[in-house]
Amino acid sequence: MIKTFISESIKEAVKSAYNIELEIEPTITESSEEKFGDYSTQISFQLSKLLRKNPNSIAEYLKDILKSNNYFDRVDVVGGYINFFVNINSYHRAIGKVIEAGENYSKKRYIGNEKILIEFVSSNPTGPMVIVNARAAAIGDSLIRILNWRGFRAFSEFYVNDSGNQVKLLGLSCNAIYKQLNGKNAEIPKNGYHGKYLVDFVKSVSENNPDLENMNDDEIDKFLGEKSVKYFHDLQIESLKNFRVNFDYIIHEKSIREENLPEFIVKRLRENNLLYTKENAIFFKSTAFGDDKDRPIIKSNGEYAYILPDAAYHEDKMRRGFDYLIDIFGPDHHGYKKRLKAIFHAIGYNPDHLEIILHQMVNLTNEGNKIRMSKRKGYIVSLDDLIDDIGKDAARFFFVLRKVNSHLDFDLELAKQKTEENPVYYVQYAHARISSIIRFAEEKGINLAEKPDISTLGKEKELMLIKKIIQFPEILDDVISHREPSILPRYLIELSSKFHSFYNDIRVVTDDKELTRARITLIKTVKSTLKIGLDLIGVDAPEKM
RNA sequence: GCCCCUGUAGCUCAGUGGAUAGAGCACUGGUUUCCUAAACCAGGUGCCGCAGGUUCAAUUCUUGCCAGGGGCACCA
Numbered sequence: 001m002i003k004t005f006i007s008e009s010i011k012e013a014v015k016s017a018y019n020i021e022l023e024i025e026p027t028i029t030e031s032s033e034e035k036f037g038d039y040s041t042q043i044s045f046q047l048s049k050l051l052r053k054n055p056n057s058i059a060e061y062l063k064d065i066l067k068s069n070n071y072f073d074r075v076d077v078v079g080g081y082i083n084f085f086v087n088i089n090s091y092h093r094a095i096g097k098v099i100e101a102g103e104n105y106s107k108k109r110y111i112g113n114e115k116i117l118i119e120f121v122s123s124n125p126t127g128p129m130v131i132v133n134a135r136a137a138a139i140g141d142s143l144i145r146i147l148n149w150r151g152f153r154a155f156s157e158f159y160v161n162d163s164g165n166q167v168k169l170l171g172l173s174c175n176a177i178y179k180q181l182n183g184k185n186a187e188i189p190k191n192g193y194h195g196k197y198l199v200d201f202v203k204s205v206s207e208n209n210p211d212l213e214n215m216n217d218d219e220i221d222k223f224l225g226e227k228s229v230k231y232f233h234d235l236q237i238e239s240l241k242n243f244r245v246n247f248d249y250i251i252h253e254k255s256i257r258e259e260n261l262p263e264f265i266v267k268r269l270r271e272n273n274l275l276y277t278k279e280n281a282i283f284f285k286s287t288a289f290g291d292d293k294d295r296p297i298i299k300s301n302g303e304y305a306y307i308l309p310d311a312a313y314h315e316d317k318m319r320r321g322f323d324y325l326i327d328i329f330g331p332d333h334h335g336y337k338k339r340l341k342a343i344f345h346a347i348g349y350n351p352d353h354l355e356i357i358l359h360q361m362v363n364l365t366n367e368g369n370k371i372r373m374s375k376r377k378g379y380i381v382s383l384d385d386l387i388d389d390i391g392k393d394a395a396r397f398f399f400v401l402r403k404v405n406s407h408l409d410f411d412l413e414l415a416k417q418k419t420e421e422n423p424v425y426y427v428q429y430a431h432a433r434i435s436s437i438i439r440f441a442e443e444k445g446i447n448l449a450e451k452p453d454i455s456t457l458g459k460e461k462e463l464m465l466i467k468k469i470i471q472f473p474e475i476l477d478d479v480i481s482h483r484e485p486s487i488l489p490r491y492l493i494e495l496s497s498k499f500h501s502f503y504n505d506i507r508v509v510t511d512d513k514e515l516t517r518a519r520i521t522l523i524k525t526v527k528s529t530l531k532i533g534l535d536l537i538g539v540d541a542p543e544k545m
Numbered sequence: 546g547c548c549c550c551u552g553u554a555g556c557u558c559a560g561u562g563g564a565u566a567g568a569g570c571a572c573u574g575g576u577u578u579c580c581u582a583a584a585c586c587a588g589g590u591g592c593c594g595c596a597g598g599u600u601c602a603a604u605u606c607u608u609g610c611c612a613g614g615g616g617c618a619c620c621a
Contacts, residue, residue, distance in 0.1 A: 042563055166621055281619050299619040306621050334549050335617055429583050440580045504585040
C-alpha cells in the first residue's frame with residue numbers, strides 16, 4: 001500500500017513538473033541497502049530520453065516536489081536514483097489497516113462477473129493418481145484459491161476421459177490379466193497396461209463377480225473396462241480430496257459424446273470450410289490458425305481422434321457460461337497446445353480466452369537413480385504413497401515451491417530423510433510459536449481486547465516485520481499476474497524468517513502491559529498472514545507443534 | 546531435423562533492463578536461569594553456460610552456438 005502511494009506520488013510529481021502523464025507504472029523497488037532508504041525508483045532514467053535531460057537533474061527536480069509529502073522523512077537523490085525514507089507514521093498507518101482487517105487481511109470482494117474455469121489434472125482413469133498429476137493438482141488448486149481470495153470468480157474442473165481408445169485398452173489388459181489368473185494363455189496388448197495394481201484390481205473384481213465365467217470375451221472386455229474406469233476414477237478423486245484438492249465440476253467425456261457435441265464441432269468446422277478428407281480420415285485445417293500441420297479429427301477407422309471430443313468439451317465449457325478458460329497441462333501436451341487453441345479459434349471463440357499453462361515434469365529419483373514412471377508400463381509411485389511418506393503439508397508445499405516452468409527433481413529418499421528440514425515446518429513453526437506466545441500472554445492476564453497503542457512499535461525488528469507484512473497483497477497479485485503460485489510459499493518463508501529473527505531479539509510479553517499489547521497485536525498480524533497464506537496453498541497452520 | 550523447458554555459489558534453487566547478484570542446505574564457531582532451540586547470530590564463495598547484437602545501462606531483451614531434460618502419432 002505504501003508502494004502504491006509512492007507510485008501515485010511520482011506520477012503527480014512528474015505531471016506537475018513536466019506536464020506529462022506517465023504511461024508506464026514507475027518501477028519502485030525495495031532498496032537493497034539502508035543508505036538508499038526504504039524504496040527507490042529509477043524513473044529519472046526512463047524520463048531522461050524523453051525529456052532530453054540528464055537523469056540526475058530530473059531526479060533533483062522531482063525530489064523537491066516529492067519531499068513536501070508527509071509520508072517521507074527524507075527523499076534523497078543518488079546518481080539519478082530517487083530514494084525514499086518512509087516515516088514511521090506511514091508504517092503505523094499501514095499496519096493499522098492490517099490489524100483492522102484481521103482474518104480478512106488482503107481479501108477482496110468480487111470484482112466483476114467474469115467467470116474463470118480452470119481445468120487441471122484430468123488424468124486418465126487407468127490407474128492411481130501419480131506424482132506428475134499431483135503437481136498439477138497443487139498448482140491448480142492454489143491458483144484457484146488465490147484468485148478467489150483476490151476477488152475473481154474461479155472454478156475448478158476435472159475432465160474424465162472415460163470413452164475412447166485407452167478405456168478399450170484398459171479392458172483388454174484387464175481381460176488378459178483375468179485369463180492369466182485363471183491359468184490361461186493370454187498376453188496384455190502391446191500398448192496396454194502392465195501395472196501390478198491392475199492385477200490386484202482384477203483379482204478382487206473376479207472374486208466378487210463369479211458370472212464373469214459365463215461371459216464371452218467381448219463382454220468381459222466391456223465389463224472389466226467399465227468397472228476399472230469407475231474404480232480408478234473414484235480412487236483418484238479420493239486421493240485428491242485427501243490432498244485437499246476438490247473440484248467444483250467433474251465432466252465426463254462420455255456425456256460430451258452423448259450430447260453429440262463432437263458432431264456439432266464437425267458441423268461447425270465443415271460450415272467454415274475447414275475440413276477435408278484424406279486417406280479416409282477427416283482433417284482439420286489447423287495450419288490456418290498457426291499450427292504446424294493439419295490434424296486428423298476423425299481417423300480412417302471412423303473413430304474420433306482425441307482432439308475432437310476435447311474440442312467439444314471446450315465448446316461445452318463456453319456454453320456453460322464461462323468467459324475465460326485456463327487449462328493446466330503437463331509437459332507431454334506441449335505439442336497439443338497450438339492444436340487446441342487452433343480448434344478453439346476455429347469454432348468461433350476468441351483464442352485469447354483460452355489460456356494454456358504448461359507445467360514441467362517431475363523427475364522421481366531414488367538415491368540419485370532416476371525412476372521412469374509409466375502407467376502403461378506399470379512403474380508407479382502414487383500420490384498416496386507420497387503422502388504416506390512425507391505428509392500432505394510437505395508434499396503440497398514442495399510442489400508449489402518450485403516454479404511452474406522448472407523441472408522438478410524429487411528424490412524420494414531425500415524427501416523422507418529431510419522431512420525435518422523441509423521449509424514447510426519452518427513456516428508452520430512460526431505460526432505455532434506465535435500461537436504459543438498469545439496463549440502465554442492470556443495466561444498472564446494481558447487484556448487483548450483493549451485497543452493497543454501501535455505507535456509504541458518502533459524498534460528495528462518491529463519495523464522489519466511491518467514492512468514484510470504489508471507486502472502480502474502485492475505478493476498475491478504477483479502470483480495472479482504471473483500465474484506462478486511459487487511466489488507465495490517463498491514469501492511465507494521470508495516472513496517466517498523475519499518473525500523468528502524478531503522473536504530472538506525482542507521479548508513480546510513483559511511487565512509493560514501497553515507495550516505487550518502492541519507487540520501481541522503485531523505478531524497477531526503475522527499469524528493471520530501466515531494462516532491465510534498457508535491456507536491458500538492448502539497447508540495447515542497448526543496452533544501447536 | 547523441428548518444437549518446448551532449463552543452464553546463476555560445492556548442492557537445491559530465487560532474482561532483476563539499472564546502484565556491491567541473493568536465500569536454503571552443507572561447513573565452522575557461538576546463543577537458552579526468560580514467551581516453543583523444529584529457532585537465532587556470525588563467518589565466503591560466483592567468467593549469472595559461451596559468443597555477437599540492441600541500450601546511457603544486459604545476468605535480465607535478442608540472435609547464434611554448446612550442454613542437460615522433454616515433446617514431435619490417424620496415442621491419449
